[in-house]
Amino acid sequence: MTTYSPVASEPYAWPFTGAWSMADTALFLIDFQAEPVSEIGAEPVVAAVAPLLAAWRAAGGTVLHGRRGFDPIVGLPRAAALRNAVRPVDRILARGAEGWAIVETLAPKDGEPVIDHAGDNIFLGSDLAFLLQRQGIANLVIAGLRTEGAVHATMRAANDGGFECLLLEDGTATDLPGAKTAVLNITRFGTGLFGTTAPIAAITL
C-alpha cells in the first residue's frame, strides 16, 4: 500500500507520525445534507470536496459519512428539542424529512458507513469509534457542515479518543458569522489543540 508524505498543514505537517496510508486513514464527510448545504450556500464546498472523494475512492480508502437527524419515534432530549425549536436555521431534522438526505454529489456508496446522529458529537451513542477501531484507523481527514457544529464537536471528541485529525479549510462551511475563523483558530491553538487544518489541494494522492 502506498505510503503518503505528510500534508502541509497548520500548525504542523500532518500526521504527527510523519507518514500515512489508506490503511490507517479515513475520509470523514460530515452532514453534507440538502438543508444545511442550501441554508449555508455550501454548493461550492460540495463541488470542492467531490474530486477528493473520487480520488480517495480510487485509492481504495475508507470513507465514512455523518448524517444528522433525530429518530422521529424517539425525538430529541427535552432541552435539545426546546433549543432546536427556536433556532431559525441549523435545525436538527427528523430522519427522512425533506432536506435530510445527503446531497447527490457526495452520496454514500455501498459499503461506506453512514453514521446517523441526533446531536453534534458523532461519537456519542454511535458505533463510530468501534468502526474506526475495527478498521485500524488512526487518522481522520474531515470535511463537513457546520464548522462550529458537528464538525468541531466531532473533531474534539476524535481528539480525546487519540485520533489525529486534519480539517479541510475549504471543505467546511457555516452561515454563522465569525464562527469558522474562531473554530479554525481554536483548532490550531498552540501546537494544535484539536488537530491541524489545510486546504483540500494540500492532499495529493
Next chain:
Amino acid sequence: MHSDVTWPVTGPLDLDRTALVVIDMQTDFCGPGGWIDRLGQSIENTRKPISPIAELLEAARVAGMTIIHTREGHRPDLSDLNPVKRWRSRLHGVGIGDESNQGRALTRGDPGHDIIAELYPLPGEIVVDKPGKSSFHATEFDQILRARGIEALIVCGVTSDCCVQSTIRDGADLGYDCVLVVDGTAAVETANHQGMVDLLAAYGGRWGAVSSSEALIALIAGASKAGAAA
C-alpha cells in the same frame, strides 16, 4: 454576551437536579509555577474567573447543591495518554508527564495537577479526574450525574475554548440543560474565549445558555428560598 433564552429551558430551577461543575481550576492551568506558566504563557486570563467561581461555590454550598470539580490529567504511568497528545505537548516545550516546576505536568498525584487552594473542594464534593477535554470522555461523570438525578449543569472553569466547551457540547448532546458562567470562565487567549462565547450564545444558546455568576447566584438563592418555603 448573554444569550436571550432563559435558563433552565426545561422549567424552574430545581436545585436537587442541578449541579455546579467547576472545570480544571488546577495549578497547572491557573496557578503560579504551573504548566501554563512554565510554558511561558500568561495565567492572567485563567485566574480571572477565580473570584466569581468562589462566590458561586459559596452559593451552591449554602443551597446544598451537588458540586463537581474536574481535573485534567493522566495516570502516573501515562497509560491513558494518547501518543498524539503527548507529542503535541512536548512540541510545546514541556510534555505531559515530564518534570515541570510543580512535579510532572498534568500528572495525577503531583502538586501542579491539584486544584488551586482558593477553590479547593470541601469534603463531600465530587472530584472527577479526566484524561481528555470533555468531562464525559473516559470518566464516571455521566454516571455520577445520572446517579444523582442531575438534569441541568452550571458550568464554569478553564479553559473556555477547550475543556469547558467540550463538556457543554457533550452535555447538550446527552440531554443536560447547560448554562455557561461567562465571567466564571476564560481562555489563555482572549480572542479564542470571545469566539467561543459568541458561538455558544448564537441562536439564543446553541448548546446551552450563557449567563453571569451574579444572575446565577440570584437564581440559586431564589430557588433555595422557594424550596425552603415549600
